[in-house]
Amino acid sequence: xxxVTQTPSHQVTQxxxxxxxxxxxxxxxxxxxxxxxxxGQKVEFLVSFYxxxxxxxxxxxxxxFSVERPDGSNFTLKIRSTKLEDxxxxxxxxxxxxxxxxxxxxxxxxxxxxxxxVL
Amino acid sequence: KNQxxxxxxxxxxxxxxxxxxxxxxxxxxxxxxxxxxQDTGRGPVSLTIMTFSENTKSNGRYTATLDADTKQSSxxxxxxxxxxxxxxxxVVSGGYNKLIFGAGTRLAVHP
Numbered sequence: 001x002x003x004v005t006q007t008p009s010h011q012v013t014q015x016x017x018x019x020x021x022x023x024x025x026x027x028x029x030x031x032x033x034x035x036x037x038x039x040g041q042k043v044e045f046l047v048s049f050y051x052x053x054x055x056x057x058x059x060x061x062x063x064x065f066s067v068e069r070p071d072g073s074n075f076t077l078k079i080r081s082t083k084l085e086d087x088x089x090x091x092x093x094x095x096x097x098x099x100x101x102x103x104x105x106x107x108x109x110x111x112x113x114x115x116x117x118v119l
Numbered sequence: 120k121n122q123x124x125x126x127x128x129x130x131x132x133x134x135x136x137x138x139x140x141x142x143x144x145x146x147x148x149x150x151x152x153x154x155x156x157q158d159t160g161r162g163p164v165s166l167t168i169m170t171f172s173e174n175t176k177s178n179g180r181y182t183a184t185l186d187a188d189t190k191q192s193s194x195x196x197x198x199x200x201x202x203x204x205x206x207x208x209x210v211v212s213g214g215y216n217k218l219i220f221g222a223g224t225r226l227a228v229h230p
Contacts, residue, residue, distance in 0.1 A: 004162075041222070042208075042220045042221060042222040042223065043163065043208065043220040044220070045217055045218055045219070045220075048217070056217050058217075089160075091162050091163075093162070099150075099151075099212055099218065106168075107165050107168065108153075108165065108218070109165075110162030110163050110164070111162050112161055112162050113160070113161065113162050115160075
């Protein structure tokens with residue numbers, strides 16, 4: 001069964017450093033997302049991406065963050081100058097179409113997450 | 120403000136018993152409501168998706184209901200199993216691609 005994969009599973013970095021979190025979405029999916037979940041808190045939407053452009057982003061997704069699809073399979077989240085409060089699980093997700101507004105329910109598939117620890 | 124509230128925060132039940140989890144939302148515009156199961160340290164896995172016009176949807180031992188008038192949903196789990204121990208998250212779509220997550224109900228099924 002196809003699945004979303006993420007690497008690394010755990011990333012430890014020093015405050016102020018840049019990190020790149022990597023995701024391989026399901027191959028025929030066209031819509032990609034990043035979410036984060038601070039320990040013990042709810043999952044929060046960061047950004048959605050389609051056709052090599054950001055389609056929607058939350059207030060959390062400021063200039064510190066960027067996303068890229070560098071090739072036909074990878075989808076990355078870059079965090080510049082990490083802060084202590086960036087420590088969280090980061091989930092990548094993908095779907096074959098928009099999640100709402102279409103003629104049928106579209107399922108969104110999540111990856112296993114990358115645990116980012118900023119020291 | 121778009122919000123999704125879930126109750127209870129946590130729940131302990133014995134194996135084989137049924138339980139019902141609640142979700143209230145104040146999301147506008149509303150597109151659909153999803154229930155996810157999240158095992159500790161893993162990504163959420165979709166259980167059900169319901170649009171405005173759907174009142175109930177089942178997936179095996181999981182049955183979700185939706186009352187769009189009162190903006191309430193419930194997830195009923197029948198004949199619980201130890202593997203049902205997880206967080207159950209109610210998620211409402213407030214736009215084309217923006218999902219608003221509840222804090223989840225942490226369910227523990229004991230033998």
